[in-house]
Amino acid sequence: MKRLLKGGRVVDPANGRDGVFDVLIDDDRILRVGRDLDVDADTVIVEIPSGFVVCPGLIDMHVHLREPGQEHKETVATGTAAAVAGGFTAVACMPNTNPVNDNAGVTEYILKKAAEANLARVYPIGAVSRGQDGEQLADIAELRQAGCVALTDDGRPVKTALLMRRALEYAGMFKMPVIEHCEDPSLKADGVAHEGFQASTLGLRGMPGEAESIMALRDISLAELTGGCVHIAHMSARQTLDAVRYGKSRGVHVTCEVTPHHVVLTDEMLGAPIPYDTNVKMNPPLREAKDRDAMLAGLADGSIDVIATDHAPHHYDEKQAEFDRAPFGITGLETAVSLCFDRLVHAGVVSLPRLIELLSMNPAKILGVAGGSLAAGAPADITILAPDLPVTVSVATMRSKAKNTPFDGWQLRGGVAATIVGGRIVYRNDDAKLRL
Amino acid sequence: MKKDLLGIAELSSEEILLVLDTAEAMREIGQRPIKKVPTMRGKTVVNLFFEPSTRTRTSFEIAEKRLSADTLSIAVATSSVLKGETLVDTAMNIEAMSPDMIVVRHASSGAAHLLARICKSRIINAGDGMHEHPTQALLDAFTIREHKKTIAGLKVAIVGDLLHSRVLRSNVLLLTKLGADVWVCGPQTLVPAGMEQFGVRVTTSVDEAVADADVIMMLRIQQERMQGAFFPSLREYFNVFGMTAARVAHAKPDVIIMHPGPMNRGVAIASDVADGPYSVILEQVANGVAVRMAVLYLLAGESEGD
Amino acid sequence: MAVVMDADRMGRTLTRIAHEILERNTAPADVADLALVGIRTRGVPIARRIAQVIHGINGHEVPTGALDITLYRDDLMRHAVGPQPLVRKTEIPFSIDDKRILLVDDVLYTGRTIRAALDALIDFGRPKAIQLVVLVDRGHRELPIKADYVGKNLPTSLAQSIQVHLLEIDGRDEVEIQG
Numbered sequence: 001m002k003r004l005l006k007g008g009r010v011v012d013p014a015n016g017r018d019g020v021f022d023v024l025i026d027d028d029r030i031l032r033v034g035r036d037l038d039v040d041a042d043t044v045i046v047e048i049p050s051g052f053v054v055c056p057g058l059i060d061m062h063v064h065l066r067e068p069g070q071e072h073k074e075t076v077a078t079g080t081a082a083a084v085a086g087g088f089t090a091v092a093c094m095p096n097t098n099p100v101n102d103n104a105g106v107t108e109y110i111l112k113k114a115a116e117a118n119l120a121r122v123y124p125i126g127a128v129s130r131g132q133d134g135e136q137l138a139d140i141a142e143l144r145q146a147g148c149v150a151l152t153d154d155g156r157p158v159k160t161a162l163l164m165r166r167a168l169e170y171a172g173m174f175k176m177p178v179i180e181h182c183e184d185p186s187l188k189a190d191g192v193a194h195e196g197f198q199a200s201t202l203g204l205r206g207m208p209g210e211a212e213s214i215m216a217l218r219d220i221s222l223a224e225l226t227g228g229c230v231h232i233a234h235m236s237a238r239q240t241l242d243a244v245r246y247g248k249s250r251g252v253h254v255t256c257e258v259t260p261h262h263v264v265l266t267d268e269m270l271g272a273p274i275p276y277d278t279n280v281k282m283n284p285p286l287r288e289a290k291d292r293d294a295m296l297a298g299l300a301d302g303s304i305d306v307i308a309t310d311h312a313p314h315h316y317d318e319k320q321a322e323f324d325r326a327p328f329g330i331t332g333l334e335t336a337v338s339l340c341f342d343r344l345v346h347a348g349v350v351s352l353p354r355l356i357e358l359l360s361m362n363p364a365k366i367l368g369v370a371g372g373s374l375a376a377g378a379p380a381d382i383t384i385l386a387p388d389l390p391v392t393v394s395v396a397t398m399r400s401k402a403k404n405t406p407f408d409g410w411q412l413r414g415g416v417a418a419t420i421v422g423g424r425i426v427y428r429n430d431d432a433k434l435r436l
Numbered sequence: 437m438k439k440d441l442l443g444i445a446e447l448s449s450e451e452i453l454l455v456l457d458t459a460e461a462m463r464e465i466g467q468r469p470i471k472k473v474p475t476m477r478g479k480t481v482v483n484l485f486f487e488p489s490t491r492t493r494t495s496f497e498i499a500e501k502r503l504s505a506d507t508l509s510i511a512v513a514t515s516s517v518l519k520g521e522t523l524v525d526t527a528m529n530i531e532a533m534s535p536d537m538i539v540v541r542h543a544s545s546g547a548a549h550l551l552a553r554i555c556k557s558r559i560i561n562a563g564d565g566m567h568e569h570p571t572q573a574l575l576d577a578f579t580i581r582e583h584k585k586t587i588a589g590l591k592v593a594i595v596g597d598l599l600h601s602r603v604l605r606s607n608v609l610l611l612t613k614l615g616a617d618v619w620v621c622g623p624q625t626l627v628p629a630g631m632e633q634f635g636v637r638v639t640t641s642v643d644e645a646v647a648d649a650d651v652i653m654m655l656r657i658q659q660e661r662m663q664g665a666f667f668p669s670l671r672e673y674f675n676v677f678g679m680t681a682a683r684v685a686h687a688k689p690d691v692i693i694m695h696p697g698p699m700n701r702g703v704a705i706a707s708d709v710a711d712g713p714y715s716v717i718l719e720q721v722a723n724g725v726a727v728r729m730a731v732l733y734l735l736a737g738e739s740e741g742d
Numbered sequence: 743m744a745v746v747m748d749a750d751r752m753g754r755t756l757t758r759i760a761h762e763i764l765e766r767n768t769a770p771a772d773v774a775d776l777a778l779v780g781i782r783t784r785g786v787p788i789a790r791r792i793a794q795v796i797h798g799i800n801g802h803e804v805p806t807g808a809l810d811i812t813l814y815r816d817d818l819m820r821h822a823v824g825p826q827p828l829v830r831k832t833e834i835p836f837s838i839d840d841k842r843i844l845l846v847d848d849v850l851y852t853g854r855t856i857r858a859a860l861d862a863l864i865d866f867g868r869p870k871a872i873q874l875v876v877l878v879d880r881g882h883r884e885l886p887i888k889a890d891y892v893g894k895n896l897p898t899s900l901a902q903s904i905q906v907h908l909l910e911i912d913g914r915d916e917v918e919i920q921g
């Protein structure tokens with residue numbers, strides 16, 4: 001079946017495009033991108049309203065789908081539904097499930113669930129170590145074979161420098177990046193918030209930014225030693241960004257990601273509007289304005305490669321607890337696009353093409369998966385965005401099982417009009433008034 | 437006053453003074469032959485203590501009984517938390533019995549705020565984690581005012597484990613709101629991040645803190661802190677930071693020494709200082725009942741459905 | 743606003759009350775047992791003045807105390823949303839056991855304040871007798887309470903209000919009726 005997306009602003013930095021173009025889709029592939037394309041009688045023509053953006057499908061490379069084992073929080077089905085509602089055509093899911101994704105059995109299970117849901121593509125990330133316990137490497141080749149695209153012990157750092165070295169060397173054979181949750185456990189200790197004035201005021205145990213940057217420096221040094229690829233997950237501290245810049249300047253294969261919440265919020269949210277709001281508790285924590293501003297600068301100057309949500313769904317009962325006890329993490333799939341439009345693009349921090357690099361082109365490159373570009377022959381994974389759509393964030397209408405977000409009620413400008421995976425329209429936003 | 441007393445942070449200086457003035461009137465009741473007034477007759481107050489406490493709990497109980505309230509104290513053993521019943525569950529179960537007020541002490545900062553959000557009962561924070569202990573700061577202020585007539589302009593030195601102390605935070609907030617010149621002192625490892633932003637002078641020298649002080653407030657030092665490598669030994673702590681008679685001599689001649697209790701004699705404070713002429717430690721305990729009566733009375737007012 | 747009692751009148755009224763008190767308590771034992779307790783706030787200066795007049799008459803020092811009845815009010819916790827009434831200190835520096843207490847207030851109205859004061863006094867001890875002294879009785883009793891010594895009877899309507907001003911508190915001696 002042929003479909004023509006006509007007259008949208010095509011933003012495709014991978015192919016150097018930013019302008020009004022038509023996109024011709026044939027079944028599950030992109031046939032051609034251009035102007036005044038020839039179409040035959042049975043091509044479905046979709047008029048893209050003026051101002052709407054057509055871009056390569058967004059890819060969230062840091063998502064916790066919680067299945068197997070924690071289905072009360074989220075499942076592959078609900079998580080991928082949330083993903084497409086958030087404009088993501090693909091997600092990479094973290095292995096800290098129960099059981100841990102450290103073998104082909106779990107990887108295949110996840111892929112099976114993804115196929116059943118048939119919404120967003122799912123790229124599993126396998127564990128670096130068996131059980132993520134930091135003692136022995138997991139069967140990395142097996143994981144690769146089963147479909148894993150990267151490795152991580154996320155939730156914690158790779159336990160020892162030696163193991164990280166080995167992981168980088170071994171995974172390098174398969175061109176798999178090692179994604180690292182950078183944190184020195186002894187400095188982090190039992191911290192629950194960023195170590196600073198806010199935590200001191202509220203009597204919350206703090207973890208300094210250096211707990212993150214120290215580990216980042218370790219991993220960057222090891223990446224230099226081994227020639228392997230390390231990707232710094234959910235960066236939050238300005239010191240970590242400095243470390244990444246240092247590594248890049250030395251030619252180390254280091255990339256990094258930041259979450260939307262770390263570039264929008266600061267630790268002031270701990271005290272207001274809701275003091276001790278557990279929907280503001282995550283790891284790494286929200287930090288000071290200086291850190292948030294450093295991240296914004298990193299997005300603007302190109303030092304940061306990816307925006308990924310670290311979507312961490314938790315059940316309401318788990319979050320309805322005293323701050324110390326509540327689990328870390330907030331959702332992100334269904335708020336990312338609006339936050340990025342409102343606080344980054346409309347605020348003048350990054351251009352729209354740069355945003356698409358951060359949300360699509362670069363994640364695809366780092367994970368080594370198809371996507372991130374609208375080239376002829378590429379899979380028809382396309383996101384249609386409405387940059388001026390007024391959006392009120394509402395947990396009541398979210399497709400994720402989980403409601404743990406601090407953004408409920410926020411009024412933002414910019415949203416998702418439709419999400420297309422392999423040529424199929426898997427999500428359309430009725431508010432966007434896009435006639436598909 | 438507002439619906440709950442969660443911390444000094446939410447109180448204006450006028451409200452603080454109102455509590456202190458009301459406590460003056462309440463204190464007299466403890467001196468009568470019949471130490472009771474019918475004011476809170478028919479009101480139910482639940483003392484929900486998740487952390488062990490003799491002093492604060494009994495102080496609240498006496499205060500409640502003096503106001504003729506029906507009082508119920510629940511000491512939640514850690515085991516029931518281990519059994520799986522959460523703070524939220526426990527509180528909701530108690531709420532179901534419609535108490536008018538819940539006095540809560542818990543090991544987690546923010547526990548009182550959480551209860552205030554989910555309970556209709558008025559919540560009084562009797563100490564939440566490392567955050568605040570507002571009635572302690574109020575009774576400390578009452579005691580200071582007794583001796584010094586006014587708080588504005590006094591030099592108050594607070595010495596000890598600053599990082600983990602809720603008594604510190606509440607006192608710093610209250611004393612700065614009322615215009616005192618507050619100096620805090622402790623090992624560098626136990627100074628909270630951003631301490632200067634609280635409007636206090638920070639020093640690691642006890643002599644500097646105590647010089648010409650009108651009030652010296654000692655904080656508890658917990659044994660467990662050695663585990664976190666905060667200081668090498670209790671012996672060393674006492675040598676560097678312990679309040680000895682020699683150190684006290686640098687303060688003003690009419691200095692008063694305060695301590696929230698329980699004291700670690702020979703660690704934070706020398707026995708001769710704790711029992712000496714400057715010490716008002718036992719008065720603090722007596723004043724605690726009057727101050728808590730004042731808080732209970734002032735919060736008891738607004739009618740249901742407000 | 744109409745002034746129903748000026749400073750001069752008030753002085754003579756209090757003097758007259760003091761004489762009445764002594765007339766009804768002639769036995770020396772009775773006089774020795776007398777004690778004045780003023781109800782805060784304005785009952786207190788009135789009680790003190792009466793004590794002074796009595797001292798002027800026969801040199802006797804009648805012990806005088808101040809009673810705050812806020813915590814005994816029957817309308818606490820029942821009134822509309824708002825801050826709690828201010829509680830002041832009660833200062834009765836003598837035992838009231840076996841005394842003949844003269845409870846003193848500025849205006850007697852519904853009688854509820856007096857009821858609260860009686861409850862409070864009973865908690866302090868067991869007086870031999872309690873009598874009530876008021877500067878103004880404006881009627882409209884809601885409880886069976888009667889004053890033993892009245893400065894002035896002032897029938898009022900519910901719409902009106904009585905303002906007693908005292909030198910010690912308001913800077914002048916005057917009773918006004920409003921409405």
